[in-house]
Amino acid sequence: MQPAARISAAIEILIEIAAATEAADRVVDRYFRNRRYAGKQDRAAINGIVWYALRRQGSIAHLTGEAASPRLTAMAAAVLSGFTDAATLEGWCTGEGHAPAPLSAAERAGLGRLATVGDVPDCVAGDYPESLDPLLRRRFGDRLGAVMAAMAGRAPLDLRVNTLKATREEVLGELAGLGLRAVPCALSPVGIRIEGRERLGQLAPFAEGRIEVQDEGSQLVALACAARPGQAIADYCAGAGGKALALAAAMNGQGRLLALDVEERRLSRMKPRLERAGIAGFVETAAISPELMAREAGAFDCVLVDAPCSLSGTWRRNPAARWSLTPDRVAELAELQGQIIDEAARLVRPGGRLVYATCSVFMEEDEDVVAGFLTRHPDFAPLALEQALPGIMDNGLGVALDPAAQGTDGFFVSAVTRASAG
Structure with missing residues (x-):
């Protein structure tokens, strides 16, 4: 041309x-x-x-x-x-x-x-709507320019190794043999970052389920659950199942993993991914309903709530989305997120863990939602994430990730624990 x-x-x-x-x-x-x-x-x-x-x-x-x-x-x-x-x-x-x-x-x-x-103006230099300036400044302060410059860059291609089928070292060697430039992710122990833009669909490591495409920040959300073999874990907003796949690998296919969503249609997209990863028989799926919530109340060691959000943390991947977002929409989402986390908490057993996550960079959807939940639920208390996510600073209500500081998409993850019975 x-x-x-x-x-x-x-x-x-x-x-x-x-x-x-x-x-x-x-x-x-x-x-x-x-x-x-x-x-x-x-x-x-x-x-x-x-x-x-x-x-x-x-x-x-x-x-x-x-x-x-x-x-x-x-x-x-x-x-x-x-x-x-x-x-x-x-x-x-x-x-x-x-x-x-x-x-x-x-x-x-x-x-x-x-x-x-x-x-x-800063909003022009950073390419974001002026109406979002107060929300972004609240999160980033003096770092706002650096973060928005990072948001203007190309998002990396990150992979998660399916440890049910291979180790990271084995996959790195396999990718090198295929001519790909791959390095270990800095924060996720099961992550690999590919240099350049590669089409993975026809490559054996992907087709045979040894790797999945997943941003390193998303991998850290799953790691915050500290999933172990034999536990009962619920993925409350499972969608297409990216984090459910990561949880299943951490559980070594042992225990119970229930993937939930409000729409059965979303869960159906998970099936080929589960089959490729070799865990189709392990992961249960179900639509959220009053009957299910009553039946499963208090049944889980950990419940992950990857809540619907503004997707502001993914602006590198879908930059046009920022221009339709308003503070009013962020407030609407925060209200919905509060309702969702309240409902999901019913599934957590005494002594169990509730993990709340978004791919939003706004504190209104992140720390504020967690703080509001803790006010409404005095039987829950914050749980530090330093052990599950070594080397990442917890701010007391959770961990905030961004492309300038950690090189990931923008994510927030928080863990709270329910008081033990008696």
Whole structure:
């Protein structure tokens, strides 16, 4: 593909993303699946423009002087990312063949402003909505700029080793033999980080269930449960089962693991992953219902609540999501999270552990929810996580992770324990 055609492709993708209801990475993947003629270098160049545009949407709009269209956003991203310069870009825009149409006067003026804008507000430099500034500052304080710079980067590809089938050392050797550059994760003892973007679906370690794709932060959430063989553990918001898989491995397939969700449909997506991991016969699944809650009350050594949240910790992966998020929505989610953790606590036995987690960076969804729970439930008390997560600082109500400090997605995890009977 010629450079002009790459610009056109980036514009097409951004238009599709703007109209879609699904995550940006799925739109991008589908675009390239339908255009097999795009080579590896073409995909890399187009992806570079698209993801720069998504991660810098706010600053591009500010720099160009308007709420930029997908077309102007793509062209500004091509300039700001170093793909080309404004004069060369204008020369490409001829409208001939696969080239973009000629620049309008407004587009020419917008691109011309890229080199003239001086200092910008923090929310522009960090590419987040101004309305979220108080929430982000509450969490990060003086670190906000560094964190948002990290959020603008590409998320790593992390794997979790299925210890039911292999050790981390064995998998590292296998991946090296396949030509992949892989290193141990810094914090998770079962994590591996892949350098570069690799397609794993057809590789033997993935197809045969020795590895699963899972961000290191998500792995740490599962480790906070301190699962052991023989325990009874419930994954209360199991979804597609990523953390249930990790818990099953930590339990060595011994004991009882119940994966729950409000929708049976979500749990059905877990089945092929369980089969690949070799634990389909071990993990129970069930939809949450009043009858189940009454039957299982007080039955579990540990209950994991990976609560629905704002997903603000995953902005590296879905940067467009930040622009639809508001403080009111965060408050609504916090109220829901409080209701969910209250319900899940009914399943914890005396002396048992309740682990609450989100992939949110907002304290309103994290520490505030835990503090509110402890006020409503005096029979529960905070449980330090230093033993389960060595080397990570617990703030008294939990552990907060972010891409600048730990190199993970943004996660929060907290553990509380129920008083023993008598």
